[in-house]
Amino acid sequence: MVEAGKGKHDKEKKITLLGHLQEIRRRLTYSVIALIITVGISFFFTDRIIEFLKSSVPPGVPIIAIEVTETFSIWFKVCLYSALTMALPFFMYQLVMFIRPALTRKERVYLYVLLPAVLLFFLAGAAFAWFVFMPRALDFLLNFGNDIGIVSQIRITNLISFEVQIIFWMGVVFELPLVTFFLAKIGLLTHQWLAKQWKWAFIGAFIIGAVITPTPDPINQTIVSIPVFLLYLLGILTAWIGRRGKESLA
Numbered sequence: 005m006v007e008a009g010k011g012k013h014d015k016e017k018k019i020t021l022l023g024h025l026q027e028i029r030r031r032l033t034y035s036v037i038a039l040i041i042t043v044g045i046s047f048f049f050t051d052r053i054i055e056f057l058k059s060s061v062p063p064g065v066p067i068i069a070i071e072v073t074e075t076f077s078i079w080f081k082v083c084l085y086s087a088l089t090m091a092l093p094f095f096m097y098q099l100v101m102f103i104r105p106a107l108t109r110k111e112r113v114y115l116y117v118l119l120p121a122v123l124l125f126f127l128a129g130a131a132f133a134w135f136v137f138m139p140r141a142l143d144f145l146l147n148f149g150n151d152i153g154i155v156s157q158i159r160i161t162n163l164i165s166f167e168v169q170i171i172f173w174m175g176v177v178f179e180l181p182l183v184t185f186f187l188a189k190i191g192l193l194t195h196q197w198l199a200k201q202w203k204w205a206f207i208g209a210f211i212i213g214a215v216i217t218p219t220p221d222p223i224n225q226t227i228v229s230i231p232v233f234l235l236y237l238l239g240i241l242t243a244w245i246g247r248r249g250k251e252s253l254a
Contacts, residue, residue: 031098038094042087050083057082057167058160060138065146066157078164085168093123107190114189118182129178132231133171141170141217141224170228173216177232184239188246195244202236209233 046053058067069075100115107115146156187193198205213229 027102031102035091035095035098038091039087042090043083045090046083046087050079050086053082053086054079054164057164060134060142060167061158061163062143062146067160067163068157069160071161074159074161078161082164082168085172089126089172092126093119096122111190114186118186121182122179125178125182126175129175130171132178133174137170137174137217137224137227138167140227144224170216174228177212177216177235180235181238181242185242185246188243193243194247195240198236198240198243202240205236206233209236 061067096119100119104112104115146158148154148156184193184198188195209232210225210229212232213225217225217228
């Protein structure tokens with residue numbers, strides 16, 4: 005009798021696991037289809053995006069390509085990154101729909117409300133990277149040797165990779181307040197715990213700044229690290245708001 009019950013439990017567990025795997029495959033298939041569509045859309049705008057990215061280079065600094073396939077490879081990279089950015093809201097929606105069955109009705113509402121904010125916060129981070137960090141970083145790096153007679157030239161691959169990396173990861177980092185708010189809402193995080201970790205967060209912010217900015221210049225690293233730490237402090241506030249709303253509803 006016990007063995008029969010155990011066998012039934014194992015069978016149900018296997019069915020549940022199979023169902024999860026099928027759901028993952030379905031969501032990944034939808035995401036790949038969405039990416040293919042956004043790549044097709046991005047195809048028509050990639051030239052303009054590259055021209056826009058080139059505009060951040062200080063006047064008088066030549067942009068060169070030294071390999072046969074360099075221009076094509078960087079064109080495709082920009083096309084792919086812009087497609088990923090356009091598809092980001094759909095990716096987030098697929099993630100939400102996958103974890104939706106495990107959430108309560110109120111937790112689902114929180115996710116639905118936060119979905120538009122995900123894109124807005126990402127764009128805010130990208131805007132900070134472009135308008136605040138990028139002009140200062142490129143001006144410093146490309147004009148550094150002018151006083152000693154060194155003429156700077158920059159490869160298009162190096163320029164675009166540098167800019168895309170900074171813009172993308174700053175957009176990701178700007179999602180921190182949303183993450184802390186949601187985790188606090190579902191009871192996995194508290195603002196008290198985050199507040200106690202502020203010293204580690206301060207150190208971590210400068211580590212993140214060093215990783216995001218591939219430059220030895222401490223000024224540029226600080227320009228990124230300070231906003232990262234401020235976002236952590238904002239995350240404490242959003243976690244407090246999340247827990248406060250949860251406690252008032254309890």
